[in-house]
Amino acid sequence: MFKVDEIVKATKGALIQGSGQIELSGISTDSRKLKAKEAFLALRGKNFDGHDFIATALKSKTNCLIVEHIPKMPIAKTLPVVKVKDTTLALGDLARFQRQKINPPVVAVTGSNGKTTTKEMISWILSEDARVLKNEGTKNNQIGLPQTLIQLTGQDDFAVVEIGTNHFGEVDYLSKIARPNIGVITNIGPSHLEFLKDLKGVTREKTTLLDNLAQPAVALLNADDKSLQNLIKAKGRRRNIFSYGIYEKSDFRASGLKLSSRKVEFKVNAKFNFEITTLGDYNIYNALAAIAVGRIFGLSYAKLRLRLAAFKFPKGRLNLVESQGLRFIDDTYNSNPLSLKAALSALGAVKCKGRKILIMGDMLELGKQKELLHRQIAWSITNTCDRLIAVGNLARHTADAARKQGFAAKNIFCCLTASAARDLLFSKLSPEKSDLILVKGSRSMKMEEVLGT
Numbered sequence: 001m002f003k004v005d006e007i008v009k010a011t012k013g014a015l016i017q018g019s020g021q022i023e024l025s026g027i028s029t030d031s032r033k034l035k036a037k038e039a040f041l042a043l044r045g046k047n048f049d050g051h052d053f054i055a056t057a058l059k060s061k062t063n064c065l066i067v068e069h070i071p072k073m074p075i076a077k078t079l080p081v082v083k084v085k086d087t088t089l090a091l092g093d094l095a096r097f098q099r100q101k102i103n104p105p106v107v108a109v110t111g112s113n114g115k116t117t118t119k120e121m122i123s124w125i126l127s128e129d130a131r132v133l134k135n136e137g138t139k140n141n142q143i144g145l146p147q148t149l150i151q152l153t154g155q156d157d158f159a160v161v162e163i164g165t166n167h168f169g170e171v172d173y174l175s176k177i178a179r180p181n182i183g184v185i186t187n188i189g190p191s192h193l194e195f196l197k198d199l200k201g202v203t204r205e206k207t208t209l210l211d212n213l214a215q216p217a218v219a220l221l222n223a224d225d226k227s228l229q230n231l232i233k234a235k236g237r238r239r240n241i242f243s244y245g246i247y248e249k250s251d252f253r254a255s256g257l258k259l260s261s262r263k264v265e266f267k268v269n270a271k272f273n274f275e276i277t278t279l280g281d282y283n284i285y286n287a288l289a290a291i292a293v294g295r296i297f298g299l300s301y302a303k304l305r306l307r308l309a310a311f312k313f314p315k316g317r318l319n320l321v322e323s324q325g326l327r328f329i330d331d332t333y334n335s336n337p338l339s340l341k342a343a344l345s346a347l348g349a350v351k352c353k354g355r356k357i358l359i360m361g362d363m364l365e366l367g368k369q370k371e372l373l374h375r376q377i378a379w380s381i382t383n384t385c386d387r388l389i390a391v392g393n394l395a396r397h398t399a400d401a402a403r404k405q406g407f408a409a410k411n412i413f414c415c416l417t418a419s420a421a422r423d424l425l426f427s428k429l430s431p432e433k434s435d436l437i438l439v440k441g442s443r444s445m446k447m448e449e450v451l452g453t
Helices: 004-011 050-059 087-102 115-126 144-149 170-178 199-212 226-236 283-296 301-309 337-349 367-376 378-382 395-404 418-428 447-451
Strands: 014-017 026-028 038-041 064-067 081-083 106-110 132-134 158-162 182-185 218-222 241-245 252-259 264-268 272-276 319-323 326-331 356-361 387-391 412-415 436-440
Touching (some): 004 014, 004 064, 038 087, 064 087, 087 144, 106 115, 132 144, 144 158, 170 199, 199 226, 218 226, 226 241, 272 283, 283 301, 326 337, 356 447, 367 395, 378 395, 395 412, 436 447
Parallel strands (some): 106 182, 132 158, 356 436, 387 412
């Protein structure tokens, strides 16, 4: 997969000892999972230092060490040791090298919401007749994305990657590594405002993806997103911009929406029938992006229809599940104002004989606007839900705003943790099988504990 000389070349490192001609089967950053003939790259993070685990890597008979400083321990003179300035940057350099060496078509997805689902949908539709490498889960940062691309082999027909960010410059850095041929921006919303400041900052950060596209440099943009519409209008000057949406004119437009408790049906360009198994019509946007990618690679609408109908949504993303004898909408993976509003819309669209209950955790990384954004979402809650359990200090602002807007105080409950919310649900609300319970909050709120998972 790599020769030691290639590692030196890619990272601009120095070969301290050993032969540059030794071949490696891969590169690992986890000494516990190191396989035969793999190099061990000693990453350093805030809470760990991979250099502390070099001894473990040596016991696993690593074929090469990639380090920032030479370890003070006995090392066989024949073992290659590559010294680099920064092992995290070296990981990115190696991923860039492998991406260019293998050179498959690469699709990259970024945006405020829907990245993972869109990435999974694209991977799913391409993988029926091809081999697709993708990020596992949400490994979309400066560690996870390079770890994914380093695994590229000549057997991979496509790579589909998700690019995340919460600081300026991260999308630019990661897209320079991935060099995608197709770049998808799902939407622009108030997420990670602690560092990206405002919607303009989010837009500026996300759209740097388009500055790093490799030929044929195709951009797929959500036509219904106001922050992306100016880019779409520049289509005459940038011939490779394509759009998708529901309300605005676009290249891949959905119409004839039909929602039920189990699936969403729609037409594409008023002609081709599609259905996806989901509660939320906003997942149509994710499906449209996948359909557009499929069409670019020559897949027929008929094949795309069958493939998407069989798609299973990732865990924690608007899944209707049964737990403890109750019906839950599990949207626990993460939360921000845009995704919470979409989840509430899905809750409102589902028929329910009992009560609609929202268990809402804090929405984090919203910066100076965090309290305001928590108060603003209250209107959507009062028009959708019968009961509210607010989890966390910020969610209390939502509860207070809902109370001021007429939501009966006796139907509002507050607590600090997901486990406390679970206790409140059973001790105070006495839920029944006819009720429908939406659970949502930011990742670190661990809202899945409400469901006992």
